[in-house]
Amino acid sequence: MKTVLEGSHAVSEAVRMARIQVMSAYPITPQTHIVEALSEYVAEGRMDARFICVESEHSAMAAVIGAASGGVRTFTATSSHGLALMHELLHWSSAARLPIVMAEVNRALGPGWNIWMDQTDSLAQRDTGWIQLYVEDAQEALDTTLQGFHLAESINLPVMVVLDAFFLSHTYEPVDLPEQADVDRFLPALKPRIRLDTRTPFAMSQMAPPGVYMEMRRDIQSAMERAPDHFARTEVAFEKVFGRRYGAVEAVACEDAEVILVMTGTAASTCRQVVEDLRSEGEKIGMLKLKMFRPFPVNAIRKLLGDARKVAVVDRNFSFGASGIFAQEIRAALCNHPNHPPVFGYIAGLGGRDITPDTLKEIYRMTRDTDHPQAESVWVGLTTEKESR
Amino acid sequence: MAIKDYLRQKFFPHMWCPGCGHGIVLNSMLRAVEELGFSKNEIVMVSGIGCSSRISGYVDFHSLHTLHGRALAFATGVKMSQPELNVIVPMGDGDALAIGGNHFIHAARRNIAMTAVVMNNRIYGMTGGQYSPLSGYGAIATTAPYTNIDHDFDIVELSKAAGATYVARTTTYHAQQMTKILKEAILHDGFSVVEVLTQCPTYFGRKNKLGSAADMMEYYKKNTTPIGSKAKAENPDLLERGVFVRKDLPEYCSEYDKVIETAMKGRS
Ligand SMILES: Cc1ncc(C[n+]2csc(CCOP(=O)(O)OP(=O)(O)O)c2C)c(N)n1
Ligand code: SF4
Numbered sequence: 001m002k003t004v005l006e007g008s009h010a011v012s013e014a015v016r017m018a019r020i021q022v023m024s025a026y027p028i029t030p031q032t033h034i035v036e037a038l039s040e041y042v043a044e045g046r047m048d049a050r051f052i053c054v055e056s057e058h059s060a061m062a063a064v065i066g067a068a069s070g071g072v073r074t075f076t077a078t079s080s081h082g083l084a085l086m087h088e089l090l091h092w093s094s095a096a097r098l099p100i101v102m103a104e105v106n107r108a109l110g111p112g113w114n115i116w117m118d119q120t121d122s123l124a125q126r127d128t129g130w131i132q133l134y135v136e137d138a139q140e141a142l143d144t145t146l147q148g149f150h151l152a153e154s155i156n157l158p159v160m161v162v163l164d165a166f167f168l169s170h171t172y173e174p175v176d177l178p179e180q181a182d183v184d185r186f187l188p189a190l191k192p193r194i195r196l197d198t199r200t201p202f203a204m205s206q207m208a209p210p211g212v213y214m215e216m217r218r219d220i221q222s223a224m225e226r227a228p229d230h231f232a233r234t235e236v237a238f239e240k241v242f243g244r245r246y247g248a249v250e251a252v253a254c255e256d257a258e259v260i261l262v263m264t265g266t267a268a269s270t271c272r273q274v275v276e277d278l279r280s281e282g283e284k285i286g287m288l289k290l291k292m293f294r295p296f297p298v299n300a301i302r303k304l305l306g307d308a309r310k311v312a313v314v315d316r317n318f319s320f321g322a323s324g325i326f327a328q329e330i331r332a333a334l335c336n337h338p339n340h341p342p343v344f345g346y347i348a349g350l351g352g353r354d355i356t357p358d359t360l361k362e363i364y365r366m367t368r369d370t371d372h373p374q375a376e377s378v379w380v381g382l383t384t385e386k387e388s389r
Numbered sequence: 390m391a392i393k394d395y396l397r398q399k400f401f402p403h404m405w406c407p408g409c410g411h412g413i414v415l416n417s418m419l420r421a422v423e424e425l426g427f428s429k430n431e432i433v434m435v436s437g438i439g440c441s442s443r444i445s446g447y448v449d450f451h452s453l454h455t456l457h458g459r460a461l462a463f464a465t466g467v468k469m470s471q472p473e474l475n476v477i478v479p480m481g482d483g484d485a486l487a488i489g490g491n492h493f494i495h496a497a498r499r500n501i502a503m504t505a506v507v508m509n510n511r512i513y514g515m516t517g518g519q520y521s522p523l524s525g526y527g528a529i530a531t532t533a534p535y536t537n538i539d540h541d542f543d544i545v546e547l548s549k550a551a552g553a554t555y556v557a558r559t560t561t562y563h564a565q566q567m568t569k570i571l572k573e574a575i576l577h578d579g580f581s582v583v584e585v586l587t588q589c590p591t592y593f594g595r596k597n598k599l600g601s602a603a604d605m606m607e608y609y610k611k612n613t614t615p616i617g618s619k620a621k622a623e624n625p626d627l628l629e630r631g632v633f634v635r636k637d638l639p640e641y642c643s644e645y646d647k648v649i650e651t652a653m654k655g656r657s
Contacts, residue, residue, distance in 0.1 A: 026488070027516035027532070036517070039532045053532050053539075055487035055522060056458065081456060113438070113454065 005175045007168040008033035010138040011103045011161070013175075014145035015075050016041050017183040018101075022067035023075040024052035024060040029115050030165045031079040031105045038075075057082035061089035068098040069204055071195030073149065076100070079165070080107035080121045087125065090158075094129025094220065096205055097194060099152035099159075102130075103145065106265070106316075107165040108351040116352020117165040119264070119317035123293070123325040129220050131159045131227055132294040134264045138173040143244060144291075146178075149187055150234045155223045156193055162293075165352070167266040178242060186241045224295040231292065248292035249300045253279060257286030259367045260305060262313040262330060264290050267355045271314075274360045285364050290326065298333045305330070306337040312344040312367040315377070316355070323376040344370070345377035353381065395419045395429060397449045404443055408602025410561035410587030414479070414508055415444050417564050421571035433474045435464040437489060439481035440515045440589075441508035450477075458488030461496040464503050472642040475575055476503035482523040483513045486542055490522070497551035497580050501641035504574045504581045505553075507544055510589035518592030529596040545633050548582040555581035556634035560609035561588060563630060570632065578640045586613075586628075 005013065011034050015023070025035040041047040052063045057078050068074045078086060083104055093100050108118035122132060133148065135141045141163050148159040163169055196204070208216055228248055239245040253275050254260055263271045268289040278285045288304055288311075290297075305311050311334075315324025322328060327345035334340050344367045349355040359380055366378065396419070405411050422432060432450040436442035438457035445452040451474070455463040464478045485493050485507045496505070512530060513519045520530035525541035548556045555577040557570045567585060574581035588594060588605035599605050614620040616631035 027513055027519045029516055032516050032519070036519070036531050040534050043534045051532075053520065055490060110456070111454070 001177045001179070002174055003177050004172050005138055005142075005177070006033060006170060006172050007138045007141055007163060008105075008170065009037050010142040010175050011077070011145050011163070012037035012041070013177060014142045015103075016047050017178065017180055018073065018075075018146055018149050018187055019047075019184075019189070020049055020075045020149075021072035022050045022052065022064065024054055024063035024067070025076050025078065026054055026057045026060050026082060028057070028079050028082040030107060030169045031077045031082070031103070033169065034077045034103055034105075057085045058089060061086045061093065064100055065089060065093050065096065065098060068093070068100050069096070069194065069196055071190070071192035071197075073190045074098075074100050075102070077103040077105070079105040080109055080115075083121050083125060084109065087128070090125055090128035090130055092205075093158050095216070097156040097220075097223075099149070099156055099190075101145065101148040101152055101159050101161065104160050104162050105165050105169045106162055112351070114351045115165065117167055117316065117349065118351050119162075119315075119325075122160065122162045123317045123319075125160075126294060126325070129157065129224075130294060131157055131224075132162055132292070133159065134162045134291055134293060135168070136266060136268045136289065138168065138171075138175045139244075140246060141168065142175055142177075143238065143242070143246070146183060146187060147231075147234050147238055150237065151227070151231055153190055154230045154234065155227055157220070157223050157227065162265075164266045176242075182241050186238060227295045228292070228297055228300070246291055248297040249304065250289040250291065251304050252287040252289065254286035254288060254304060254308070256284055257308065258284040259310045259312055259364055260286040260288055260308050261360065261364065262288045262290060262311060262326060264293075264326065265316065267314060267316065267349065267360075270355060270357055271360055274357050274364070277357065278361065278364060283364070283368075293326075293329075296329050296333060301330065301333045302337050305334060305341065307339050308341045310344065310367050311341050312346060312363055314346050314348055314355070314360070314363060316349045318347055318350065318377075327377065342372050344373045346380050347377050348380040390423060390428070392419050392423050395422060395449055397447055400446050403447055405440060406591045408588065408590040409440065409514075410510065410585075410589070410602070410606075411441050411444060411508060413561040413564055414441075414506065414567070414585055414587055415447060417567035418444075418477070418479075418506070418571055419448070420568045421575060424568065425572055425575060427475065431475055432477060433464075433467055433471075434477050434479065435460050435467060436479050437481075437484040438515070439484045439513070441479055441481035441510075441587075442484060444479045458484055459492065460484065461489060461492040461503075461505065465496060465499075465501055468501055468503055468642060469645070472502075477506065477575065478503055479506045479508060481514065481521075482507060482509045482511060482544075483521040486522045486544070486547075494547070494551040497548055497553040497582065499641045500552060500554055500579045500638050502578050502580065504571070504577070504583065506571070507582065507584045508587045509544065509584055510587050510593055511541075512589050512593040512596075514589045514592055518596060524593075528593075531592070531596070544582065544584040549634055552580075553582045553634065554579035554636050554638050555632070557582070557632045558584040558586070558628075559630050560586040560606075560613055562606040562609040563613075566630065573632070573635075577635070579638060
């Protein structure tokens with residue numbers, strides 16, 4: 001059924017239809033609409049679930065870990081400082097191999113209080129063992145949330161569905177709302193691999209001495225390495241029921257492109273328009289949209305970018321002392337490829353600043369007109385050229 | 390110094406909703422500081438995040454706008470490094486007692502000299518009206534559309550039990566009493582807690598059908614009474630206002646200095 005939904009509510013609807021059993025959250029802008037809607041569904045009896053309203057994000061993730069250990073389907077949502085506060089529990093949940101799904105709305109970190117779009121919060125959690133999937137629009141937010149449960153439960157790793165603050169969380173778009181029966185077909189009830197059971201008692205999360213710890217960590221990595229294949233299977237199953245698929249990465253007009261822009265989130269939509277516009281002017285521009293960030297889809301990226309002429313990565317995030325985080329990862333993925341195209345890094349749209357078609361056209365032209373990157377990253381659209389110390 | 394000189398005028402107009410009680414707290418607080426005759430530079434205001442915490446943006450003192458729930462931890466650092474400064478920490482009920490609850494009880498236990506002002510509107514105002522640990526059983530909030538089943542804290546009892554050496558409660562209706570209490574609390578050499586019942590007409594008021602901001606203040610007038618009043622004896626449901634605890638115990642920074650002195654045995 002076609003309907004108009006706020007991006008946040010696209011996630012809430014998916015969570016409702018996924019028939020989760022326990023969720024827990026602490027409010028934070030711009031995530032709040034997601035759980036507010038869910039708490040209403042629970043209170044109205046539209047969902048057979050428990051909503052644990054806790055006193056901080058740290059407690060929210062702890063409560064969800066507890067619930068997931070009991071073998072039920074779980075969900076939480078957060079953003080920015082809330083995610084940062086969860087950090088300790090993020091490591092814990094993945095190492096405990098619990099298939100938790102979380103919606104994370106990308107928002108800047110303070111100080112310099114800022115509630116707007118910025119990806120540094122989620123990317124700073126890249127080493128926590130969570131699968132990370134970035135989405136472009138409300139439909140993809142809904143679909144990816146459903147896929148997230150399917151994927152998480154197939155390999156027992158937690159999944160973070162990442163969406164843009166305001167540009168996606170607070171805007172309304174037409175969305176194809178699935179039928180519950182179809183969702184049930186795609187996502188049957190959870191059959192937990194890990195479940196506290198009084199008939200077969202066991203101890204969870206016990207001491208792991210040097211003799212076993214390393215193997216446990218290797219096992220998480222093995223699961224991560226299998227994740228792209230599992231995701232492909234999730235997508236096949238999803239497409240069979242709903243007729244849509246996205247891909248861990250998506251190449252747009254890349255075959256003969258002179259410059260390929262690497263994009264994530266809602267800025268990918270802006271870039272689709274820019275590709276169309278510039279192509280009509282005869283410019284050879286392409287776009288690679290990155291949906292999966294963890295595990296990093298290295299093979300797909302080597303295949304699609306290895307023989308490219310120039311790659312320009314647009315990062316709405318920054319790793320201080322290094323560069324944009326997507327650019328780092330793309331460079332690392334390509335460095336052992338024999339042709340290894342030059343990778344240009346651009347920083348744009350931090351803290352909610354717009355990335356307009358003109359921003360992307362400027363990035364395209366700068367890349368086209370430069371043979372080799374002059375710096376690790378170029379900051380685009382600064383209002384002051386001189387730095388203050 | 391004129392009251393207006395304590396304001397950071399360039400940050401006005403403020404972001405509070407019409408009728409919000411937080412502005413009255415700001416007013417009483419500035420009057421307290423003025424009556425005490427403090428200069429701007431003798432005061433540090435440390436706040437977390439919430440509508441209440443915005444108060445630190447509007448005053449022309451030293452101010453630190455910190456993380457949600459962490460104001461008292463930041464403030465402890467400030468006080469330990471510069472004990473001569475007067476530290477005021479305005480917090481929302483969520484800021485102070487949900488995410489920041491642990492800092493709250495430990496700051497009280499240490500008896501470090503600062504004034505914690507808990508602006509209790511019984512709701513998370515800034516994020517849109519979710520229930521807080523002060524909403525109380527039976528209240529309505531966006532996260533409890535039918536009814537809240539969580540019981541609330543009694544801030545006064547909690548502060549007492551945690552060891553605060555000055556504990557008081559007042560309301561936005563009683564603005565003059567608030568000024569008086571704040572003056573005492575700021576001068577108190579130890580951890581002081583001032584709970585102020587303050588109206589959030591936008592969320593708590595609307596969700597719980599409490600009428601306008603004025604109606605909510607009227608409610609504070611009718612449903613509170615001075616500590617130990619005859620009215621309280623006749624109607625135990627009334628909430629008491631006034632100073633519940635006022636005692637002298639060694640203050641943390643002074644004690645710390647003594648430890649240093651002992652350890653140094655007269656060496657400098
Ligand atoms: C770690 C973290 N989690 C959540 C938030 C979002 N947040 C900001 S203010 C607030 C609650 C505000 O309520 P309260 O402290 O009672 O103050 P009020 O706005 O009612 O004055 C929340 C949950 C945040 N800023 N940081
Ligand atoms: S939401 Fe409530 S607490 Fe926040 S400014 Fe408005 S009335 Fe005040």
